[in-house]
Amino acid sequence: MRNTLPVIIAFLAGIAMVISFFFNPERTVLGTFQENLLQWVTIVGGFTLVLGVFSIVRVNARAVSRRSDGWFYKLATVISVFAMAIPSIMPTSANSAFGKVFYSIFPISWAGAFGTGPDSIYDWLFNYVDSPMMETMFATLAFYIASAAYRAFRARSAEETLLLITACLVMLWRVPIGEALLRSIDVRIPDYINMFVMNGFNLSVQRGIIIGAALGMASMSLRILLGIERTYMGKG
Amino acid sequence: MKKILRSDIIRIVTLTLFITGFFAISISAQTAEDPIFRTDRIAIFIFLLIFSSAVLLYTNWAKKGKELFVRKIPGIAAVEEAVGRATEMGKPVLFIPGIADVEDIETIAGLSILGRVAKIVAAYGTPLSVPVRYPMVLAAGQEVVEQAYLEVNHHDAYDPDTVRYVAGEQFAYTATVNGWMMREKPAANIYMGAFFAESLLLAETGNAAGAIQIAGTARPEQLPFFIAACDYTLMGEELYAASSYLSREPLLLGGLKGQDFVKLLIIIAILIGIILALFNVGGWYNDIFNVS
Numbered sequence: 001m002r003n004t005l006p007v008i009i010a011f012l013a014g015i016a017m018v019i020s021f022f023f024n025p026e027r028t029v030l031g032t033f034q035e036n037l038l039q040w041v042t043i044v045g046g047f048t049l050v051l052g053v054f055s056i057v058r059v060n061a062r063a064v065s066r067r068s069d070g071w072f073y074k075l076a077t078v079i080s081v082f083a084m085a086i087p088s089i090m091p092t093s094a095n096s097a098f099g100k101v102f103y104s105i106f107p108i109s110w111a112g113a114f115g116t117g118p119d120s121i122y123d124w125l126f127n128y129v130d131s132p133m134m135e136t137m138f139a140t141l142a143f144y145i146a147s148a149a150y151r152a153f154r155a156r157s158a159e160e161t162l163l164l165i166t167a168c169l170v171m172l173w174r175v176p177i178g179e180a181l182l183r184s185i186d187v188r189i190p191d192y193i194n195m196f197v198m199n200g201f202n203l204s205v206q207r208g209i210i211i212g213a214a215l216g217m218a219s220m221s222l223r224i225l226l227g228i229e230r231t232y233m234g235k236g
Numbered sequence: 237m238k239k240i241l242r243s244d245i246i247r248i249v250t251l252t253l254f255i256t257g258f259f260a261i262s263i264s265a266q267t268a269e270d271p272i273f274r275t276d277r278i279a280i281f282i283f284l285l286i287f288s289s290a291v292l293l294y295t296n297w298a299k300k301g302k303e304l305f306v307r308k309i310p311g312i313a314a315v316e317e318a319v320g321r322a323t324e325m326g327k328p329v330l331f332i333p334g335i336a337d338v339e340d341i342e343t344i345a346g347l348s349i350l351g352r353v354a355k356i357v358a359a360y361g362t363p364l365s366v367p368v369r370y371p372m373v374l375a376a377g378q379e380v381v382e383q384a385y386l387e388v389n390h391h392d393a394y395d396p397d398t399v400r401y402v403a404g405e406q407f408a409y410t411a412t413v414n415g416w417m418m419r420e421k422p423a424a425n426i427y428m429g430a431f432f433a434e435s436l437l438l439a440e441t442g443n444a445a446g447a448i449q450i451a452g453t454a455r456p457e458q459l460p461f462f463i464a465a466c467d468y469t470l471m472g473e474e475l476y477a478a479s480s481y482l483s484r485e486p487l488l489l490g491g492l493k494g495q496d497f498v499k500l501l502i503i504i505a506i507l508i509g510i511i512l513a514l515f516n517v518g519g520w521y522n523d524i525f526n527v528s
Contacts (some may be wrong), residue, residue, distance in 0.1 A: 018284075021274075021277065021280075022273060022274050022277055022280075022281055023272060023273060023274065024270070024271055024272055024273070024274060026270070027270060027271070027272045028272060041339060044372070045337070045370075045371070045372055048370075048371035048372045048374070048375055049371050050371075051371045051374055051375055051401070052370070052371030052374055052401035052404070053401075055371075055374055055397070055400050055401040056400070056401050056402070056403075058397070059397050059400050062397075069419070070419070130405070130408075133407070133408070133411075134405060134406075134407040134408070137407035137408075137410060137411055137437070138407060138433065140437065141433060141436060141437060144436045144437055144440040145436060147440060148436055148439075148440055148461060148464040148465050149464070151464060151465075152460075152463070152464035206456045209454075209456045209459070209471055209472040210456060210472070211499075211502060212471075212472040212473035212499065213454035213456075213472035213473050213475075213476075215287075215473060215495050215498055215499060215502075216454070216472065216473030216474075216475065216476030216477060216495060217341050217342075217454065217476060218287060218495075219287075219291055219476065219491050219492070219494065219495040220341060220344070220345060220476045220491075221341060222287075222288060222291050222292075222491070223291075223488065223491050224344065226292075228295060228487050228488065228491065229348065229479070229480075229488060229491075231347070231348035231351045231352070231380070231479050231483070232344045232347045232348050232351075232376065232380065233376075233379065233380070233383075
């Protein structure tokens with residue numbers, strides 16, 4: 001039963017979603033069912049967040065208690081989790097039952113610091129700590145692209161030389177100064193790159209991969225629906 | 237063989253007639269202003285029928301013992317080699333099942349491959365680390381890995397923190413995993429699932445850490461990054477085939493063959509389209525495949 005029940009649920013939910021795709025959601029109960037199903041996913045996801053917090057605290061707290069290498073970074077992680085979470089779930093007014101109890105202990109002037117609104121602790125941490133760090137990480141991508149390109153574009157064989165030349169042309173075409181340079185040689189070159197390289201070779205290969213991936217996706221979905229593929233549950 | 241073929245064809249024709257009949261009744265019952273059935277999606281429905289029939293037919297043949305040939309995929313074959321290398325070096329294996337949630341089919345494919353990898357890792361006694369971005373993936377991943385350890389009778393070696401939640405933010409997750417890679421220097425990094433802008437950040441760091449890297453994703457825009465930075469890359473459909481390929485189970489391989497058959501039909505359809513377009517008479521043919 002432990003193995004069969006999830007397969008039955010997956011089958012029924014999957015079939016309902018497939019059938020509802022072909023029916024008008026306003027004329028059949030399937031539309032409502034589909035909406036409900038997607039809401040359930042969100043609700044279940046909310047509950048599993050507790051598992052995530054539990055996992056992050058357990059792994060990092062253990063490292064801190066053992067004073068393993070870099071334990072202070074792990075301590076910072078645990079503190080950050082609670083520093084973001086606790087102020088955001090605190091009441092922002094004394095209207096609710098929890099709010100009344102909370103603000104009978106703490107001054108009501110603290111209300112503005114809680115919740116997720118403007119000028120709250122959460123908002124401040126998000127705008128001035130979280131967001132700049134994310135942007136910094138994203139910005140480093142440029143350097144990674146340069147090092148990856150250096151390794152990828154090496155003219156060791158005829159195919160690699162062709163790739164290198166094509167990449168150089170596309171890179172030139174993508175920047176204004178490069179496009180101006182190409183146009184100065186022949187005004188049609190940028191259009192040819194767009195037509196043959198981007199909308200020709202590149203697009204056709206991408207479509208080939210997309211068609212293959214879509215078929216693979218459909219095949220896997222079918223195997224899951226019919227209970228043939230159970231490896232995602234650890235079975236088989 | 238002929239008997240098998242005949243009975244399968246009869247079953248598929250019956251099923252097709254039943255479903256088509258059901259939808260025909262639905263179509264006839266609908267009014268033009270507010271239809272029940274989405275007639276604009278009829279092409280997808282027919283494709284779904286053909287596709288399902290092909291996959292089920294080949295799966296059934298595989299069940300009945302028909303030998304199915306599946307071409308060698310070097311990236312998947314390298315998984316065992318990578319784990320073996322990690323075992324020899326006494327270093328961990330890093331597995332990332334993508335950074336999408338469990339409702340994404342690529343993540344499910346990643347988890348399926350994780351199950352196979354975890355079995356090899358458990359058998360060799362190699363440390364495994366699976367950082368995840370979503371709590372639902374955490375729950376599913378823990379179940380998959382624990383089951384793998386159970387199946388090779390090494391449950392006592394299973395650590396519940398093998399699969400661990402790292403961060404919900406894309407780049408916070410990337411920073412944590414990159415930091416871990418540079419500190420722990422894993423011998424093998426396996427990336428299987430949905431990846432976005434962090435694909436190159438992860439793969440380049442893994443390369444700098446000296447790990448053998450195998451990646452697989454169905455997202456064409458991330459493939460060049462993986463190809464540039466990884467030793468092996470599974471492209472598109474290969475990601476979905478990996479689990480079946482690693483298991484060598486005839487039932488799962490049957491699905492792959494069915495998929496190949498439909499691919500052949502699509503190639504034929506594209507060729508017909510090209511020929512019709514060359515003679516400038518392909519308008520009606522194009523409309524068949526135009527769905528909202």
